[in-house]
Amino acid sequence: MSQPLLSVEDLRVTFELHRAGDLPWTRPRLLRAVSGVSFELFPGETLGIVGESGSGKSTLARALVQMVPATGRAVWQDGADLIALSRRAMLRYRADIQMVFQDPLASLDPRMTVGQIIAEPLRTHFRDLSETERKSRVKAMMDRVGLLPNQINRYPHEFSGGQAQRIGIARALVVQPKLLICDEPVSALDVSIQAQVINLLSELQRDLGLAMIFIAHDLSVVKHISDRVMVLYLGRTMELAESRALYGDPQHPYTQALLSAVPIPDPAAERAKVVIPLEGDLPSPMNPPSGCVFRTRCARAEDVCAERRPELTRAAHGVACHFPGPVAASAGRVPA
Amino acid sequence: MSAMTRHEWLLSDRPTSRRQARLGQAYRTWLSFRTNWLAMVGLGIVVALVLVALFANVIAPYDPVLGGDLRTERFLPPLTGNHLLGTDDLSRDIFSRIVHGSRLTLLVVVLVAVIATPIGLLVGTTAGYFGGWVDTVLMRITDIFLAFPRLILALAFVAALGPGIENAIIAIAITSWPPYARLARAETLTIRDSDFISAARLQGASSARILWGHVTPLCLSSVIIRVTLDMAGIILTAAGLGFLGLGAQPPQPEWGAMIAAGRRFLIDQWWVATMPGVAIFIVSLGFNLLGDGLRDVLDPKARK
Ligand code: SF4
Numbered sequence: 001m002s003q004p005l006l007s008v009e010d011l012r013v014t015f016e017l018h019r020a021g022d023l024p025w026t027r028p029r030l031l032r033a034v035s036g037v038s039f040e041l042f043p044g045e046t047l048g049i050v051g052e053s054g055s056g057k058s059t060l061a062r063a064l065v066q067m068v069p070a071t072g073r074a075v076w077q078d079g080a081d082l083i084a085l086s087r088r089a090m091l092r093y094r095a096d097i098q099m100v101f102q103d104p105l106a107s108l109d110p111r112m113t114v115g116q117i118i119a120e121p122l123r124t125h126f127r128d129l130s131e132t133e134r135k136s137r138v139k140a141m142m143d144r145v146g147l148l149p150n151q152i153n154r155y156p157h158e159f160s161g162g163q164a165q166r167i168g169i170a171r172a173l174v175v176q177p178k179l180l181i182c183d184e185p186v187s188a189l190d191v192s193i194q195a196q197v198i199n200l201l202s203e204l205q206r207d208l209g210l211a212m213i214f215i216a217h218d219l220s221v222v223k224h225i226s227d228r229v230m231v232l233y234l235g236r237t238m239e240l241a242e243s244r245a246l247y248g249d250p251q252h253p254y255t256q257a258l259l260s261a262v263p264i265p266d267p268a269a270e271r272a273k274v275v276i277p278l279e280g281d282l283p284s285p286m287n288p289p290s291g292c293v294f295r296t297r298c299a300r301a302e303d304v305c306a307e308r309r310p311e312l313t314r315a316a317h318g319v320a321c322h323f324p325g326p327v328a329a330s331a332g333r334v335p336a
Numbered sequence: 337m338s339a340m341t342r343h344e345w346l347l348s349d350r351p352t353s354r355r356q357a358r359l360g361q362a363y364r365t366w367l368s369f370r371t372n373w374l375a376m377v378g379l380g381i382v383v384a385l386v387l388v389a390l391f392a393n394v395i396a397p398y399d400p401v402l403g404g405d406l407r408t409e410r411f412l413p414p415l416t417g418n419h420l421l422g423t424d425d426l427s428r429d430i431f432s433r434i435v436h437g438s439r440l441t442l443l444v445v446v447l448v449a450v451i452a453t454p455i456g457l458l459v460g461t462t463a464g465y466f467g468g469w470v471d472t473v474l475m476r477i478t479d480i481f482l483a484f485p486r487l488i489l490a491l492a493f494v495a496a497l498g499p500g501i502e503n504a505i506i507a508i509a510i511t512s513w514p515p516y517a518r519l520a521r522a523e524t525l526t527i528r529d530s531d532f533i534s535a536a537r538l539q540g541a542s543s544a545r546i547l548w549g550h551v552t553p554l555c556l557s558s559v560i561i562r563v564t565l566d567m568a569g570i571i572l573t574a575a576g577l578g579f580l581g582l583g584a585q586p587p588q589p590e591w592g593a594m595i596a597a598g599r600r601f602l603i604d605q606w607w608v609a610t611m612p613g614v615a616i617f618i619v620s621l622g623f624n625l626l627g628d629g630l631r632d633v634l635d636p637k638a639r640k
Contacts, residue, residue, distance in 0.1 A: 065538055094540035107531035111553045113357055121539040150350045153357035158349070171535070 003077055004040040005178060005211050006064075011037045011072035011083070013056070013063050013235075017286070031286050033059040034070070035235040038312075043077075043178070046205060046212040048222030048243070050258070051232035054282050057215045058102075060232070061181045064213075065097055066090055095125040098172035100201075102184040104164035108156040114167055115152040118142065121175045141170045145200060162193035166200070173204065180205070181213045186221060198225055219255075220262045223247060231255050234285055234293040241317040251317065251324040253298050260327075274327060292322065368633050375629020381622025389438040396432035400589045403427035411605045421611045424598065430608065433589035434615050440590045441619060444505055444574040445567050451509035453563055456516025461551050463517070464524025465543070475521065481514040486569070487576055494582040501590070504583040508573050512566065516559050523555040557634040565627035568620035575616050591616050 012035055016028035034056040041047050051057045063070035064082060074082040076093060085093070098121075101107035108117055118138045122129055129137070139149055145166040156164055165185060172180055182201065186194040202225045205212050216222045222229055223243065230240045231254060239252040250256045257276040264270040280297050283289055291309050295301040300323045312320040347364070351357035369375060388395060397418055403409070409427040412419050421430040463474040481489065486508075493507035527533060528551070536546050577583035578592025586593060591612040598609030 067534060067538070091540045094538060097538075099535070099538050101531045101535065103531060107535050109532045109536075109550050109554075111550075113354060115354065120536065120541070124540045124545075150352070153351040153354050154349075155357070155361070168535075171539075175539070 002042060005043045005045075005077050006041040006082075007038075007073075007075050008040070008064070009038045009073045009075070011060065011063060011070055011074060013059050013068055013070045015068075029286055032288070033068075033235055033285060034063065036072070037230075037232070037235070037237050039230055039237070039240060041179070041211055041213065043211055044205075044209045045227045046202075046214055046225055048226030048229040049213060049215045049232060050217065050219050050222055050229060052217060052282055054234070054285060055232040056235035056285070057217075057232050058183050059235075061099070061183050061213060061215055064181065065094075065099060095121070095175040096178045098175065098177040098180055100165070100168050100172050100180065100182045100185045103188050104161055104168050104185075105156055105159075107168050108164060108171075110156055113153045113155055114142070114147070114159075117156070117167060118170045118174055121171060125175050137174060138170075141174045144173070144204070145170045160193075161189050162197060165189065165197050169197075169201065169204070173208070173210075176208075177210065179211045179213070181215075183215050184217065185214075187217065194221070201225065218262065219247070219258050231258065234283065234288050236293055237312050237318070237320060238294065239317075239319050240312065241319075245317050249317075249326060251319040251326070252321050253300050254294050256327050257297075276327070292320075294321075365633050369629055372629045372632060374625050375632070378622045378625025378627075378629060381618060382626055385438055385442060385619055385622065388435055389442045392435050392439055396429075396435040398429035398432040400428065400433045400436035401587045404429075411601070411608070413605075414607050414611075422605075422607045424594075424608045425601065425605075430594075430611050433594060434591065434612055437589040437591045437594065437612065437615070438619075440501060440584055440588065441571055441574070441616075444501070444508065445570055445623075447505045448509045448512055448570050449563050449567075451506075452512035453516060453559060455509075456513040457520050457552060457555060457559060459513070460517035460520025460522075461524045461547050461555060464521035465528055465547055465551060467528075471521075474517070478514045478517045481511065482518075484511075486511045487573055490573055490577060491580070491582065494577060499582045499585060501584040501588065504574055504577045507577070508570055511573075512570065515566070516562060519562055520555045520559055523558055524551050527551055527554050561627055561631045561634060564623060564630055567623035567627070571616060571620055571623070 013033045015031040015033060017031055018028050037060060039047065049057045049060065059068060062068045064074055066082070066085070066087075070083050072083060076082055076096075080089070080093065082090070082093060082097075112120070115135070115138055118141055119134050122134050122137060126134075139152070142149065142152065147163070147166055147170065156167065159167065185201070186197050189197060198221070201212070201214075204210065205225075212225075214222050214225055219229070226243050228240065228242055229246045231238045231246075231252065233254055239246060239250065239255045246255065247259065250259055253276070257278045260274060260276045261278070276299070278297055283293070283296055289296050289306070291304075291306040292298070292301070295305040298305065302323070304322055308322070310320045310322045312318045345356070346360045348356065348360065351360055398404070404423065404427040406427050409423055410425060412423040414420065414422040416422065419429050419431065421434065423429055424433070459474050459478065463471040489511045490504070490507040493510055494503050497503035497506065533546060533550060536550055541549070574583055575590070575592030575595070578590040579596040581593070581596065584590030584593050586597070594612040595609045598605070598612070602609050
């Protein structure tokens with residue numbers, strides 16, 4: 001395969017939490033939002049990142065664009081480490097990595113018209129564009145994402161969520177990025193609109209040859225758009241595999257539980273499906289379980305799971321579990 | 337363009353230019369402002385003040401500084417002869433003095449707004465946006481200013497700078513910005529973490545650009561409302577300084593100074609001190625009503 005566009009190694013994000021009323025010298029409590037995530041992303045590829053809220057998926061995305069401080073490495077194709085770059089040096093890469101946000105309306109300045117919003121990044125990154133040139137690029141982009149030309153002078157609040165997300169996408173793509181990070185871009189939208197936006201994104205991705213990181217909180221959303229999928233739990237990678245492999249033959253108990261919660265359109269299959277309930281709540285990321293972080297909710301957990309942390313296997317289909325295997329394998333096993 | 341089509345042009349939901357979109361928004365704001373009659377009264381008073389100040393030479397029948405005959409025309413009560421509001425101890429027509437005094441009042445109000453608002457906005461948005469020690473330092477300075485009652489602080493500054501209308505304006509401006517800084521900071525804190533600011537930062541916009549292009553416009557409306565509501569206080573402070581002899585100097589027809597001059601004759605010639613007092617009252621009321629009305633239509637949190 002070609003050279004990766006982005007290779008992330010052992011990315012960690014730790015927040016220091018000060019409780020209200022803490023004295024200045026008390027030790028802050030540490031929240032490890034992302035603890036040691038590694039993956040590679042190839043040009044033109046879509047990586048889906050799935051996890052419950054609190055799994056660190058958004059934090060991971062934000063760390064890649066220096067919105068939150070992180071440690072580890074995130075090496076861009078030209079060798080620059082996005083995490084270590086200074087603010088000034090990062091500026092060169094800003095146009096290459098763009099982001100689409102979860103709440104489309106909140107991500108648009110309410111005092112600007114659609115035309116101004118989409119033109120804004122051009123003003124920063126393509127300073128020598130003439131006014132007419134800029135305008136024509138904005139118009140072309142609006143057309144590309146399915147906005148009407150006569151909407152150019154309207155304000156964001158006049159748009160529906162789905163339309164507003166199109167504006168957000170246009171703003172991200174107008175600078176011709178190489179990587180588009182979509183942070184739950186459809187979670188805030190009506191189900192009927194979600195498919196439209198996802199289709200638009202995958203179309204744009206194909207036509208523009210974009211690499212994409214697509215974050216979602218359930219597996220069904222990323223299924224069709226992703227080439228590979230990474231499942232996160234408490235800031236750690238549980239499983240990372242080609243879409244087909246992950247959906248067809250999930251190896252990790254957590255992935256299996258998530259998949260069993262996805263409704264299947266075929267009623268017969270839906271009835272025949274084995275539902276693996278996820279027991280209990282997500283443990284506090286402040287105080288994660290020892291060994292395998294999933295063990296408190298895992299039906300297969302054994303003593304070893306509490307003692308040693310399973311490493312993500314370095315195969316094409318990576319799993320972080322001491323007892324990986326298809327669903328049936330676990331059916332007869334009695335948790336110790 | 338007839339009135340009807342202009343109305344339609346402004347309310348069009350398909351504006352063809354940015355100017356039309358912006359005018360349309362302003363027009364909608366105006367339509368909702370117009371339904372508030374108290375606010376319209378306030379606006380009327382403020383517009384009247386501006387007009388009177390502009391055309392003082394035409395409106396005032398007499399010279400504001402040169403008096404009439406000291407033997408026959410002192411202390412004429414209101415409505416004697418041509419003296420609508422009577423004359424004062426130096427036979428000057430009080431109405432003419434009030435009309436010319438409106439210029440000083442307007443000058444104070446405008447200059448204080450022009451000086452204090454940008455300072456407050458700059459300090460507040462900078463403190464709120466950057467946070468950390470920048471915030472701490474700027475806000476402690478603001479607190480120091482806020483710790484003193486405004487008139488006292490203004491008095492101290494004028495005492496240091498020397499009496500006079502210019503120094504009074506500077507002193508009032510220096511004492512007026514802290515509340516605007518606090519307000520702008522509070523607004524900035526709510527805006528700072530919103531996604532569209534993150535989006536702007538991700539696009540590589542500089543801090544200055546974010547502050548100026550995204551944060552300030554959003555703080556502007558609440559600060560403008562606050563400034564308008566403060567106008568009454570500013571006028572009163574200016575009048576207070578004038579009254580104490582530290583603001584405008586005689587024979588300038590400043591309203592506060594006029595009250596100070598008239599207070600010696602309050603029992604026998606009540607109108608000398610009362611008339612400028614009424615003027616201060618009406619103008620302060622006008623700014624307050626206008627500010628309330630503006631808050632109703634402009635404040636995004638009160639709307640809907
Ligand atoms: S390592 Fe053990 S606890 Fe963790 S997922 Fe695998 S079986 Fe379950």
